[in-house]
Amino acid sequence: MRRSIAARLVLMFALCVLALFTVIGVVLYGVLGRELMRHQNDELNTNLQNMRYSIERFGDLEHWARLQVKMDTLTPADASVRFWVLSDDPRFQYGKGLDEMERVNQGEAGHGTLVMPITGHAYRTLSQRLAPFADRPAVRLIVGVDLAPYEHTMRAFLVAFTLLTLCAAGLVTALGWWIARIGLRPLQRLSEQARALRPKTLSQRLQLERLPVELEDLTGAFNGALGRLEEAYQQLEGFNADVAHELRTPLANLIGGTQVALSRPRTAAEFQDTLQSNLEELERLRSIVNDMLFLARADQGEAATGLTAAVVSHEVGVTIEFFEPLLDESGTSVVIEGELEAQATMNIALFRRALSNLLQNAIEHSQPGARLVVTIAHRDGALWISVTNPGATIAAAHLPRLFDRFYRVDSARHDTGEIHGHGLGLAIVKAVASMHGGGTRATSAQGRTTIEFSVAG
Amino acid sequence: MKLLIVEDELKTAEYLQKGLTEQGCAVDVAHNGVDGQHLAMTHDYDVIVLDAMLPGIDGFTLLRTLRQAKQTPVIMLTARDSIEDRVRGLHDGADDYLVKPFSFLELLARLQALQRRGRAQEPTQLKIANLQIDLMARKAWRGAERIDLSAKEFALLAVLARRQGEILSKTAIAELVWDMNFDSNTNVVEVAIKRLRAKVDNAFTPKLLHTIRGMGYVMEARDEPAGEMPS
Numbered sequence: 285m286r287r288s289i290a291a292r293l294v295l296m297f298a299l300c301v302l303a304l305f306t307v308i309g310v311v312l313y314g315v316l317g318r319e320l321m322r323h324q325n326d327e328l329n330t331n332l333q334n335m336r337y338s339i340e341r342f343g344d345l346e347h348w349a350r351l352q353v354k355m356d357t358l359t360p361a362d363a364s365v366r367f368w369v370l371s372d373d374p375r376f377q378y379g380k381g382l383d384e385m386e387r388v389n390q391g392e393a394g395h396g397t398l399v400m401p402i403t404g405h406a407y408r409t410l411s412q413r414l415a416p417f418a419d420r421p422a423v424r425l426i427v428g429v430d431l432a433p434y435e436h437t438m439r440a441f442l443v444a445f446t447l448l449t450l451c452a453a454g455l456v457t458a459l460g461w462w463i464a465r466i467g468l469r470p471l472q473r474l475s476e477q478a479r480a481l482r483p484k485t486l487s488q489r490l491q492l493e494r495l496p497v498e499l500e501d502l503t504g505a506f507n508g509a510l511g512r513l514e515e516a517y518q519q520l521e522g523f524n525a526d527v528a529h530e531l532r533t534p535l536a537n538l539i540g541g542t543q544v545a546l547s548r549p550r551t552a553a554e555f556q557d558t559l560q561s562n563l564e565e566l567e568r569l570r571s572i573v574n575d576m577l578f579l580a581r582a583d584q585g586e587a588a589t590g591l592t593a594a595v596v597s598h599e600v601g602v603t604i605e606f607f608e609p610l611l612d613e614s615g616t617s618v619v620i621e622g623e624l625e626a627q628a629t630m631n632i633a634l635f636r637r638a639l640s641n642l643l644q645n646a647i648e649h650s651q652p653g654a655r656l657v658v659t660i661a662h663r664d665g666a667l668w669i670s671v672t673n674p675g676a677t678i679a680a681a682h683l684p685r686l687f688d689r690f691y692r693v694d695s696a697r698h699d700t701g702e703i704h705g706h707g708l709g710l711a712i713v714k715a716v717a718s719m720h721g722g723g724t725r726a727t728s729a730q731g732r733t734t735i736e737f738s739v740a741g
Numbered sequence: 742m743k744l745l746i747v748e749d750e751l752k753t754a755e756y757l758q759k760g761l762t763e764q765g766c767a768v769d770v771a772h773n774g775v776d777g778q779h780l781a782m783t784h785d786y787d788v789i790v791l792d793a794m795l796p797g798i799d800g801f802t803l804l805r806t807l808r809q810a811k812q813t814p815v816i817m818l819t820a821r822d823s824i825e826d827r828v829r830g831l832h833d834g835a836d837d838y839l840v841k842p843f844s845f846l847e848l849l850a851r852l853q854a855l856q857r858r859g860r861a862q863e864p865t866q867l868k869i870a871n872l873q874i875d876l877m878a879r880k881a882w883r884g885a886e887r888i889d890l891s892a893k894e895f896a897l898l899a900v901l902a903r904r905q906g907e908i909l910s911k912t913a914i915a916e917l918v919w920d921m922n923f924d925s926n927t928n929v930v931e932v933a934i935k936r937l938r939a940k941v942d943n944a945f946t947p948k949l950l951h952t953i954r955g956m957g958y959v960m961e962a963r964d965e966p967a968g969e970m971p972s
Contacts, residue, residue, distance in 0.1 A: 563955030570842050571924055606919040608893065609933040637923040644927045709926060 290464035297460035298453050305449035316441055320434045325395070328410035331358070331365060331427045336412060339425060343418025345375060352378055363430065366407065370424040379426075398428060406431040470495050474503065486514040519688075526690035530572055530706055534565040541565075568706070575708045579689065582715030588631040596660050596667065597624040599632060603639045604658070607647065614652040618643070622660040628667050628739045630720055635739070638716035639669060641709040642735055646673035649733065663738075666722050670736030678728040686726045686735070687714040713737050742766045742856055745786045747777030747803070748818065749795050757790065760845055761852075774798030781807050788855050790848070791835070793819040801833050808834040814855045818843070846910045846956055853907065867902045870947055870962035874902050883945045893918065894937050901950065901960035910957040934958055 335358075338351055355367040355378055368379030398407045407428035416422045477490050489507045545558035597620055604611075604618050611618060628635075639658075646656050650673040657672040678686070682693045690707040714724045714737070722738035744766045748754040751772065758768045769784070771777035774797035781789055781803070789807075793800040804815055817838040831838065837851050867874040873882045879895050881888045890898065900917045901909065911930040915921040918933075938950050951959050 560954040567844075567955060570844070571926065573842060574840075574924055602920070605893070606915070606921050607927070607929055609936055610927065610929050612936075613932050633922050636921055637925070640921065640925050640927065644925070706926070 290461060290468060293464040293467075294457055294460040298457045301453045301456045302449065305445075305452055309445045309449060312445070313438070313441065317438060320437065324408050324429050324431075324434065325410075327365070327429055328395075328408065328427050331367070332410050332412060332425065335367060335425055335427065336414060339369070339414055339420075339423065340417060343416075343420040345419065348376060348420070363405075364433065365430070366428045368426040368428070370426065371421055373421045376420050376423055397431075406435075470499055474499065478506075481510070483517065486510070486517055523689055526707075527572075527576065530690060531569065534568050537565045538562050572706050572708070575706070575712060579708065579711055579715050582719050586719065587721075588634055588716075588719040590631050590633075591629045592632060593627055593629050594632055594635075596626050596628050596635075596669065599635055600639060600658050600660065600669065603636045603643065606636075606640065607643050610647060614647065614654075616647055616650065616652065616654050616656060618656045618658060620658045620660070623662060623667075624660065626660050626662065626667055628741050630739050634716045634719065638713045638737055639671070641713050642669075642671040642737070645709060645735065646671045646733075649673060649675045651675070659736075666738035667741055668725075668736050668738045670734050672732055672734040674731055675733055677731055678726070678733055680728075683726045683728060686710050687724050710735070742787045742852070743769075743785070744852075745769045745771065745777070745780055745784070745789045747771045747774070747781070747789065747795065747800070748792045749773055750792070756845070757848070760849075764849065766852075774800070774803050778803045778806060781813065782810060785811075786813050788852055789813050789815045790852075791815050791817050793817055804833045804835060814858075816848070816851055816855070844910060846908055847913070850907070850909070850913055853904075867899075867905075869902060869905055869949055869960060871945070872902070872941065872949055874899060881941070883941065886945075888940055890937075890940060893933070894940065897933055897937055898941060901958065904960075906959065906961045908953050908957050908959045914958065 335351075335355065338354065342348070342351075355369075359366055366379065369377055371377050394411065396409045396411065398409050399405070400407065408431050409426050409428045411424055411426040414423050414425055474490060474495065481488060489510060490503045495503055541558055541561050545555060550558075600620050604620075607618075610616075643656070643658075650656065654674050659668075659670045659672065661668055661670075678693055682691075685691050686693070687710045689711040691710075692707055710724075713735075717724050717737040717739065720738075721740035724735075724737045726733070726735045728734070742765070744761055746754055746757050746761075746768060748757065748770070749772050754770050754772060758770050761768045769780055769786075771780050774795040776797075777791070777795065778798055791800045791804060795803070798806075800817060800819075804817070807813065807815070814836045815834065817835040818841060819838060820841040836855060839848060839851065865875065865877045867876065871884045875881070876899060879892075881890060881895065881898060897914065897918050900914065909917070912924055914930050914934075915925060934950065934952070942948050942950050947962055949960050949962060951961065951963070953959055
């Protein structure tokens with residue numbers, strides 16, 4: 285079952301109220317019971333002391349008769365307070381149902397409980413033995429207080445409190461539901477805002493100002509995700525435009541070249557020439573498509589497979605050897621520095637591909653006779669391979685974007701670099717690095733440019 | 742070489758048939774999996790070129806069925822450039838695979854490599870016109886004159902000479918000589934060829950190292966020195 289925040293809050297409110305009221309009720313009930321008992325005891329005591337004083341002072345029948353009248357007077361009409369005097373001498377006895385009293389109240393002086401045999405009324409009693417005086421033998425004075433009013437009070441309290449508790453729980457449930465609805469209204473607003481988001485309005489963000497602080501984190505995170513999405517979306521759009529632009533030139537050459545070739549009668553050699561030119565353009569298209577497929581796979585988070593442990597400096601050496609004809613031609617030299625013993629687990633073909641792109645780049649952007657440096661070093665838990673070449677310093681604004689697809693520092697350079705690349709070289713380096721759990725970095729200062737990538741380990 | 746091409750894309754099938762026939766192969770073509778499977782099962786081919794995505798029976802299913810009966814070498818063509826497909830293809834018993842878009846030269850090279858498999862040991866001496874190569878001693882002569890080559894230059898020469906008459910793309914050369922098996926956008930191979938040509942060809946006749954524009958390089962003795970085109 286899907287959980288509702290409002291329902292959960294309401295349920296918890298109600299349970300809290302029930303628990304709280306139960307505790308309060310139990311305590312109050314106990315206090316009330318004790319207070320009532322104290323009150324009974326006080327009443328019993330007062331009556332007992334009062335009567336005892338009257339009985340103890342006199343010992344003749346004349347006074348006894350007056351005492352009986354007094355006890356009659358003191359006994360209220362509803363018999364909520366009653367007196368009994370037990371005695372061996374029947375003349376000095378008082379009270380109804382004395383036989384039963386004799387039977388049930390033989391114990392020591394003190395508190396007791398008595399249930400009247402006929403009416404079933406319960407009485408709380410206090411009794412005391414009084415010493416003989418003159419004609420009067422020793423008597424036993426018993427004062428009783430009817431328990432019914434107290435029991436009634438306790439019962440009424442219990443019923444009232446239980447009803448109150450249930451009402452409170454019900455009320456809190458209703459109020460809680462309402463409060464939860466009000467409290468969750470910002471979420472509703474948030475969903476409405478989120479619903480309004482469209483690919484065309486990607487720069488839109490969820491409004492933070494009117495939201496409670498509790499939602500700030502969530503909204504901030506969501507806005508962050510929107511930001512990344514927008515960036516990726518824009519990159520994608522820009523990328524599509526770049527791809528279209530990149531494909532347009534070879535396509536135009538193909539179409540134009542073929543149209544020109546077919547517009548006049550030509551010799552076989554001329555057609556051959558056109559076909560060869562077309563083939564060059566087609567190869568270029570194929571190369572772009574293959575590189576883009578490769579980048580797309582890296583974008584989808586594909587990790588490098590076919591990993592083997594290799595000594596990095598050895599792989600660097602092999603790749604440099606590949607470039608030897610080119611290096612010889614331009615009189616460029618390359619030295620390997622740093623941790624020559626360092627090993628890494630990597631896909632060797634991909635590593636060579638990335639490094640050869642960097643070397644190609646470095647050779648292209650430095651003067652003949654330059655000295656290139658390849659450095660292998662552990663840094664920040666990764667193994668970095670950097671290629672440094674002397675050459676024009678690249679403005680800092682360009683550096684982070686060097687690894688973007690089709691990004692060119694100098695758009696005018698486009699045509700001179702045409703033979704050797706189509707602006708995907710460094711993007712491929714970045715893809716290879718990310719497939720190996722690494723990253724890329726470019727720095728340029730004082731006529732030296734360093735471009736590097738890392739592999740995990 | 743007797744070949745079967747199973748490919749539903751008509752233009753692809755057509756140019757493959759034409760190109761391979763001109764290379765001296767006997768080529769059968771099937772445009773769907775059902776026909777392809779029937780031909781593959783009933784005839785004995787040297788190599789089958791099999792598209793992965795086919796109407797009727799797909800390439801992987803066809804391959805599994807075929808492998809239960811025959812061990813004909815198979816080159817898979819796959820448009821989906823994903824690792825899973827390659828693994829699946831090779832696991833199902835394909836001998837090689839090519840990812841579309843592939844170049845015709847590459848297919849040709851793979852076919853020749855498959856055919857070369859299990860052939861008798863290669864000769865240690867090669868001779869093309871007046872070029873003589875001793876593969877064991879790693880020495881080369883043009884006529885009587887010894888040619889001084891670096892180790893990589895010799896390797897490049899040997900790769901071209903071993904496959905004389907066969908057009909090698911720059912990518913194939915980079916892979917065979919330097920073990921760089923990726924499409925590199927560098928002109929290293931062009932420069933290396935230029936330097937090799939300076940040592941092996943420039944001062945001598947006939948010219949042996951030819952550039953096929955847009956395709957690559959080929960080493961062969963040609964009748965007419967002016968012609969730069971393959972017949």
